[in-house]
Amino acid sequence: MEQRNESTGILSRIAYALCGVFVALSYSLVSFLFALIPGISDLDSTTRRLIFSGIWLVLAAVAAIVLRLTKGEDPSVSFRILENKSKKQAWIIPVCSAAAFVGGVALNRLITVGFSLIPFPDAWTKAYDEAISGTVQGNPFVAVLAVCVAAPLIEELAFRGKAFYYFKKAAGGRAGTVVAALATSLLFALFHGNFIQALYAFVCGLIFALLTIRCGSVIPSVFAHIGFNAANLIFYAFLNNPNRANMELLVNIACAVVFAACTAGIIVIGDFLAEKKEKKDETPQDIYIN
Secondary structure, eight states, X not given: OOOOOOOOOHHHHHHHHHHHHHHHHHHHHHHHHHTTXXXXXXXXXXXXXXXXXXXXXXXXXXXHHHHHHHHTTOXXXXXXXXXXXXXXXXXXXXXXXXXXXXXXXXXXXHHHHHHHTSOOOHHHHHHHHXXXXXXXXXXXXXXXXXXXXXXXXXXXXXXXXXXXXXXXXXXXXXXXXXXXXXXXXXXXXXXXXXXXXXXXXXXXHHHHHHHHXXXXXXXXXXXXXXXXXXXXXXXXHHHTOTTHHHHHHHHHHHHHHHHHHHHHHHHHHHHHHHHHHHHHTOOOOOEEEO
């Protein structure tokens, strides 16, 4: 395996940090520029979001191809996907992804209940309610595709996949992982349009970052994000059920138990990975996807 020089000068660290900021804000930038096109504002929010996601994916693919042609296999221009490619451990990613999806659904409910106990100003609550209701506008298929597939995939690749790598390189040393988790979570929070969403987006960003670190892959965080967003659609129907009062406490308890179980399972798998690496005394090989 080719060894890379890990020493990074101050200018390189600044460049990495700027790259991290740019990648994290790129989706917002594409959305802002595309919104200037006549007729786009007449579409419902989910359709606009799906179109924005498609454009970002195309631009990201073009950038990856160009950088691949100019930089070859340089991992700094690729999305960080896995830390270990052992076939014997191939089961870990799908198992963690399934647990992350279920845990993401439960996390959504726990955050919703927790934030409902906080006396936010009426203006903040109104803006939040409008944002959530906007996720179910228009064609249901488009809403699911935009909110539960395109947005989680793009945001996780951008924040936990690419920007995390840049911020970690910019900070360097043992503190790099902590700085990267905090920086990407903060930018992820700023990406959301209202204060309440920004608050829980920061919390979710930290959880998704820890999940990525623990599993050695960004894939489980994608599924956790999908589960979290899908819960908005699932619980939207639940909250409009006339009999919800009789079930609400039971659902909340079930979500707490499920989230705790999923978290414990992923922690155990993370310990298993760490133990295997220590026994083999190997430096895990990074795998990247362009």
